[in-house]
Amino acid sequence: MSATTDADYVRVCGLDELPATGAAKAEIEGRVVSIIRAEDGSVHCIDDECTHGRVSLSEGEVEGCEIECWLHGSRFNLVTGKPTGLPATVPVVVHSVRVTDGEVLVALADEAPRTV
Ligand code: FES
Numbered sequence: 001m002s003a004t005t006d007a008d009y010v011r012v013c014g015l016d017e018l019p020a021t022g023a024a025k026a027e028i029e030g031r032v033v034s035i036i037r038a039e040d041g042s043v044h045c046i047d048d049e050c051t052h053g054r055v056s057l058s059e060g061e062v063e064g065c066e067i068e069c070w071l072h073g074s075r076f077n078l079v080t081g082k083p084t085g086l087p088a089t090v091p092v093v094v095h096s097v098r099v100t101d102g103e104v105l106v107a108l109a110d111e112a113p114r115t116v
Helices: none
Strands: 010-014 022-028 031-037 043-047 061-063 066-068 075-077 083-085 094-100 103-107
Touching: 010 022, 010 031, 031 103, 066 083
Parallel strands: none
Antiparallel strands: 010 103, 022 031, 031 043, 043 094, 061 066, 066 075, 075 083, 094 103
16 A cells, blocks of 8 residues: 555646535545535545445435435444444445635545445
């Protein structure tokens, strides 16, 4: 695994393109991710696919610093990717985010998606 450098960050969207609290789907270098603004205003990026089933997490509900899958209700912590509510037991991959001058930049994790 290599360390993340400035060169790894790519612009994904403007901060003003995200909902006040909620998620938006994006694609970075062919990988589908969710860009999520939590209730505290922090911005996060995780793989978009729920680790319990092949559905899009960006269509789920954001509450606090978690997102809830719309299909069976699994919840994932946006900082760690760990499931905080069943039925999912496998963490979702978390990517690094920077917000600079109103732009959301993401560096993809050096880790394959955790598919079911
Ligand atoms: S598909 Fe997400 S909780 Fe089942």
